[in-house]
Amino acid sequence: MMSKIKAQSEVDVVLVGAGIMSATLAYLLHQLDPQLNIVMLERADAVASESSDAWNNAGTGHAGYCELNYTPQAANGEIQIQRALEINAAFEQSLEVWAHCVKQGILKTEAFIHATPHISFVWGERNVNFLRQRYQRLQQHHLFADMQYSEDKAELANWMPLVMQQSKHAQCAATRVAYGTDVDFGAISRGLVAYLEQQKNFQLLLQHQVQSLKQLANGHWQIKAKNRNQRRMLMLNSQFVFLGAGGAALSLLQKSAIPEAKGYGGFPVSGLWLASHNPDLIKQHEAKVYGKAAIGAPPMSVPHLDTRYIDGKPALLFGPFAGFTTKFLKQGSLLDLVKSVKSDNLKAILFAGLRNAKLTNYLIKEALKNKAQRMQSLREYFPAAKDADWKIVKAGQRVQIIKQCDHHGGKLEFGTEIVCAQDGSLAALLGASPGASTSVNAMVSIIQRCFPQMQTQQWQKKMRQMMPSYGTSLIDDQAMLKKVRKANLSTLGLDQ
Numbered sequence: 001m002m003s004k005i006k007a008q009s010e011v012d013v014v015l016v017g018a019g020i021m022s023a024t025l026a027y028l029l030h031q032l033d034p035q036l037n038i039v040m041l042e043r044a045d046a047v048a049s050e051s052s053d054a055w056n057n058a059g060t061g062h063a064g065y066c067e068l069n070y071t072p073q074a075a076n077g078e079i080q081i082q083r084a085l086e087i088n089a090a091f092e093q094s095l096e097v098w099a100h101c102v103k104q105g106i107l108k109t110e111a112f113i114h115a116t117p118h119i120s121f122v123w124g125e126r127n128v129n130f131l132r133q134r135y136q137r138l139q140q141h142h143l144f145a146d147m148q149y150s151e152d153k154a155e156l157a158n159w160m161p162l163v164m165q166q167s168k169h170a171q172c173a174a175t176r177v178a179y180g181t182d183v184d185f186g187a188i189s190r191g192l193v194a195y196l197e198q199q200k201n202f203q204l205l206l207q208h209q210v211q212s213l214k215q216l217a218n219g220h221w222q223i224k225a226k227n228r229n230q231r232r233m234l235m236l237n238s239q240f241v242f243l244g245a246g247g248a249a250l251s252l253l254q255k256s257a258i259p260e261a262k263g264y265g266g267f268p269v270s271g272l273w274l275a276s277h278n279p280d281l282i283k284q285h286e287a288k289v290y291g292k293a294a295i296g297a298p299p300m301s302v303p304h305l306d307t308r309y310i311d312g313k314p315a316l317l318f319g320p321f322a323g324f325t326t327k328f329l330k331q332g333s334l335l336d337l338v339k340s341v342k343s344d345n346l347k348a349i350l351f352a353g354l355r356n357a358k359l360t361n362y363l364i365k366e367a368l369k370n371k372a373q374r375m376q377s378l379r380e381y382f383p384a385a386k387d388a389d390w391k392i393v394k395a396g397q398r399v400q401i402i403k404q405c406d407h408h409g410g411k412l413e414f415g416t417e418i419v420c421a422q423d424g425s426l427a428a429l430l431g432a433s434p435g436a437s438t439s440v441n442a443m444v445s446i447i448q449r450c451f452p453q454m455q456t457q458q459w460q461k462k463m464r465q466m467m468p469s470y471g472t473s474l475i476d477d478q479a480m481l482k483k484v485r486k487a488n489l490s491t492l493g494l495d496q
């Protein structure tokens with residue numbers, strides 16, 4: 001552990017937030033250069049208590065296997081698979097680094113990852129045609145070569161008994177990838193930070209809320225954080241800052257006043273699950289079953305019925321049901337949205353609001369639904385579901401990005417976006433999906449953009465030790481994919 005931070009200290013790296021993103025960046029940087037002085041500032045009293053906590057997200061290892069929104073259909077009817085390929089390749093890189101951590105004894109597989117087949121399930125002629133065509137396109141690519149497709153009800157009942165029990169669909173179909181995953185991103189964050197805390201040159205400061213940051217004449221950043229416990233201020237000067245504050249990253253980015261922050265706004269969306277701990281149900285469902293988003297619904301509200309492993313125990317979760325909120329964090333303030341409106345993003349927010357009036361309407365209606373209405377949605381996937389087996393649990397907040405566009409005012413984005421200062425001294429991560437699953441890829445790209453040392457042979461060699469495919473494209477290099485996937489499945493126990 002680093003010698004204790006004084007009220008005013010000079011360090012190499014400050015990471016704001018202790019979620020999966022900061023934990024991953026801290027781990028990678030420490031492996032690349034153990035001499036870097038790294039401080040992680042977290043406002044809460046625990047690591048990963050916001051979006052990265054297992055109850056706050058869906059725990060899907062997003063690989064494009066089951067999420068139909070990653071393969072949109074163009075106006076000419078063609079299914080576009082590029083985004084699914086990119087997400088699949090990025091997720092494989094996360095698996096590489098997690099497998100490396102398992103081999104080093106830093107993470108334990110049973111604590112954070114479980115093979116959970118990823119299934120896309122649709123009904124009705126139009127949707128079945130879409131799924132068949134999607135399968136035909138994806139399956140030709142080596143990344144998706146193991147995907148299965150079926151319209152046979154007996155086979156579907158074998159893949160997902162609860163879903164097919166009492167199912168009245170005349171025509172339905174599903175695709176399945178056996179080695180899809182359920183991931184506890186909170187457990188990964190806690191595992192990485194616990195390891196780092198035992199190392200020299202790393203310090204985690206809980207209950208420290210970053211309140212302001214400003215760039216000094218020498219290019220370093222001065223960060224002021226309030227110790228919420230002792231009501232004292234801590235001032236740090238750092239060469240590099242990462243804003244890994246989840247939903248709150250936008251507000252901090254605005255405080256940094258870097259020109260690259262201009263024009264960004266945030267659109268918060270809350271979430272709810274229906275959760276069941278009934279062991280009889282749990283043993284009859286071993287999959288993540290994703291459907292198609294209802295017309296007018298945002299992609300992140302695609303319903304899914306999932307086997308989850310949280311704190312080592314299995315559960316079934318259905319949802320998330322999206323809803324309207326003005327908070328940027330689960331523990332945030334109702335004023336977050338209003339406070340994020342600035343003169344430079346007002347136009348973008350207004351345009352995005354006007355263009356997405358249907359979405360806002362949808363979210364308000366969703367937020368007003370009662371349990372009986374939510375159970376109705378669940379019964380589309382599990383017709384025999386009983387009210388008594390399910391309870392409502394609050395999920396995390398997502399802050400979707402609103403972005404300025406030159407000709408159209410502003411638009412709402414559903415992805416994850418990295419914003420970097422031109423001089424490489426600050427980076428922030430905005431947005432949600434595919435989020436935690438692609439955290440390694442996102443953090444590696446920050447290192448590439450902000451740390452010139454990444455060009456050295458020494459750093460590249462170290463990066464390849466953690467991620468053997470580093471420097472090649474898993475989309476193009478079939479032999480490399482075969483090699484790393486085989487190793488990942490075996491090390492992470494996903495091939496049984």
Ligand SMILES: Cc1cc2nc3c(=O)[nH]c(=O)nc-3n(C[C@H](O)[C@H](O)[C@H](O)COP(=O)(O)OP(=O)(O)OC[C@H]3O[C@@H](n4cnc5c(N)ncnc54)[C@H](O)[C@@H]3O)c2cc1C
Binds near residue numbers: 062185210329
């Ligand atoms: C409902 C839902 C479902 C999701 N499903 C999936 C999924 O299935 N698969 C997937 O890959 N991703 C999913 N995501 C997205 C994923 O959870 C996020 O992308 C990821 O957890 C973000 O990690 P993070 O480290 O950026 O943020 P967080 O985990 O939110 O961490 C940010 C931390 O910063 C702290 N903080 C905030 N402000 C300050 C401050 N001023 N000073 C100090 N600390 C601060 C917070 O307390 C928090 O601990 C989902 C998200 C939601 C909400």
